[in-house]
Amino acid sequence: MSASHTLLSGGLTAPAGSRFGIVVGRFNDFISERLLAAAIDTLRRHGVAESDLTVAWAPGAFELPLAAKRLAASGRVDALIALGCVIRGATPHFDFVAGECAKGLSSVALGSGLPVAFGVLTVDSIEQAIERAGTKAGNKGADAALSALEMVNLLAAIG
Numbered sequence: 001m002s003a004s005h006t007l008l009s010g011g012l013t014a015p016a017g018s019r020f021g022i023v024v025g026r027f028n029d030f031i032s033e034r035l036l037a038a039a040i041d042t043l044r045r046h047g048v049a050e051s052d053l054t055v056a057w058a059p060g061a062f063e064l065p066l067a068a069k070r071l072a073a074s075g076r077v078d079a080l081i082a083l084g085c086v087i088r089g090a091t092p093h094f095d096f097v098a099g100e101c102a103k104g105l106s107s108v109a110l111g112s113g114l115p116v117a118f119g120v121l122t123v124d125s126i127e128q129a130i131e132r133a134g135t136k137a138g139n140k141g142a143d144a145a146l147s148a149l150e151m152v153n154l155l156a157a158i159g
Ligand SMILES: Nc1c(NC[C@H](O)[C@H](O)[C@H](O)CO)[nH]c(=O)[nH]c1=O
Pocket: 025, 026, 027, 028, 059, 060, 061, 062, 063, 084, 085, 086, 087, 088, 097
């Protein structure tokens, strides 16, 4: 008879009273607004109360890590969702903005111990952004919200 292993996984139902913070970049807001609407809708559908939701708008993706860090430190949230849209231009600027955003958000998660879902589009064209903001490739805001819900439950299960 083999020994059974411990299996830990996170469901998608929000634990009662769990609080979620969303940081969202205003740059390319015709896309980030769609990501935000889908993230909020997903959280609501999975049991998050309106009063347990905080949304903070930052200028752009580059500022999301600091906004996330401050929100994490405030003690007001159990998980964070970062949303934004970085679209490649003609210069290397994209790599700095997208790279620092991703690195910074990862650092906030590891530093704070809170889940930080990465719902920032890093795309080569406006078409690619539209496809990922509620059209043919789904909505990355909704995906990020699900990831945050799963991680809150997984971390609770890990203890
Ligand atoms: N080009 C994009 C930016 N750039 C702005 C930066 O995020 C930042 O706000 C600025 O450099 C001031 O510090 N932001 C995006 O979110 N998306 C872009 O495509």
